[in-house]
Amino acid sequence: MEELSGTVLAGRSFDPIRGRVVVADGRIEAVEETDTTSTDIIVPAFVNAHTHIGDSVAKDAAAGLSLDEAVVPPDSLKHRQLAAADRSELVSAMRRTLRLMRRTGTVSCLDFREQGVEGARALREAATADVADAFILGSGDPAVLDVADGYGASGANDADFADERAACAERGVPFAIHAGEPDATDIHPALDYDPDLLVHMVHAQQAHLDRVAEQSVPIVACPRANAVLDVGTPPIRELVDHTTVALGTDNVMLNPPSMFREMSYTVTRFDVTAREVLRMATTAGAEIAGLDCGVIEPGRRAALVVLDGDSDNLAGSADPVEAVVRRATELDVKRVV
Numbered sequence: 001m002e003e004l005s006g007t008v009l010a011g012r013s014f015d016p017i018r019g020r021v022v023v024a025d026g027r028i029e030a031v032e033e034t035d036t037t038s039t040d041i042i043v044p045a046f047v048n049a050h051t052h053i054g055d056s057v058a059k060d061a062a063a064g065l066s067l068d069e070a071v072v073p074p075d076s077l078k079h080r081q082l083a084a085a086d087r088s089e090l091v092s093a094m095r096r097t098l099r100l101m102r103r104t105g106t107v108s109c110l111d112f113r114e115q116g117v118e119g120a121r122a123l124r125e126a127a128t129a130d131v132a133d134a135f136i137l138g139s140g141d142p143a144v145l146d147v148a149d150g151y152g153a154s155g156a157n158d159a160d161f162a163d164e165r166a167a168c169a170e171r172g173v174p175f176a177i178h179a180g181e182p183d184a185t186d187i188h189p190a191l192d193y194d195p196d197l198l199v200h201m202v203h204a205q206q207a208h209l210d211r212v213a214e215q216s217v218p219i220v221a222c223p224r225a226n227a228v229l230d231v232g233t234p235p236i237r238e239l240v241d242h243t244t245v246a247l248g249t250d251n252v253m254l255n256p257p258s259m260f261r262e263m264s265y266t267v268t269r270f271d272v273t274a275r276e277v278l279r280m281a282t283t284a285g286a287e288i289a290g291l292d293c294g295v296i297e298p299g300r301r302a303a304l305v306v307l308d309g310d311s312d313n314l315a316g317s318a319d320p321v322e323a324v325v326r327r328a329t330e331l332d333v334k335r336v337v
């Protein structure tokens with residue numbers, strides 16, 4: 001049994017309480033108000049809800065390129081570099097990215113893994129116990145579902161995914177798909193698959209939002225990646241008003257998988273509160289993947305980040321939620337449980 005003391009951002013509303021979190025056998029046993037002198041801030045560990053970890057073999061190779069040139073299958077720079085990488089190089093590069101994620105407070109990522117069954121196997125191998133978990137959304141033949149946790153489709157304009165969608169339904173696993181990244185043309189076709197998750201929705205219009213609400217489809221927004229690729233600005237306020245929205249850092253090729261950077265960018269650029277952004281970075285992604293974390297409450301898996309509230313960066317902040325979302329960086333992470 002272990003006790004973590006300080007300011008705890010507890011429950012689904014992240015209401016700060018001064019006290020402690022009691023952890024036993026990897027689970028949260030109690031969250032209690034008590035006197036404490038600790039200046040630590042205890043936050044749910046992050047869930048990075050959209051990544052392409054395979055890009056770890058192509059970091060920064062696409063600087064200045066367009067969406068098509070950089071990442072669109074099958075001929076983009078990314079896919080050429082993935083094809084050229086040997087397997088051990090790929091596994092090692094992915095493991096290093098997962099290790100960085102773990103050290104910087106991310107317990108799990110929802111990864112769109114290219115390269116079919118072999119690609120999914122390589123990520124399984126990379127995701128060892130000491131690094132962040134990968135919830136693998138595989139690609140290629142539906143047989144990838146023997147290895148992956150669900151399916152990640154590139155986009156409804158790229159191919160017909162009816163078989164893959166049906167295979168997911170049969171197995172009861174999520175079918176996720178990119179939609180509305182360069183333009184709106186693939187959004188209705190993506191929604192026609194009745195997906196379990198949409199990624200991007202930069203160009204979502206009211207008719208799309210109405211369908212999203214009606215079908216209760218969660219969305220992952222990746223605003224920094226959208227900025228790098230210059231595809232537009234997602235309507236995050238409107239998305240949040242219509243459904244569950246999570247945050248993802250998208251291609252490792254384009255951006256480091258830093259939830260601190262993604263949170264501060266989102267709260268700065270969009271009409272959303274720090275609490276909403278913290279929910280997008282923790283609870284929302286956990287719920288989408290059915291992970292038992294993302295909220296500090298008794299009975300949950302103890303996946304927690306301990307920040308140093310007395311660091312040179314965070315000392316003296318008037319509001320711990322604002323401090324975590326707007327100001328904190330990887331340097332403020334004291335410990336990841």
Ligand SMILES: [Zn+2]
Pocket residue numbers: 050051052112178199250251
């Ligand atoms: Zn993506």
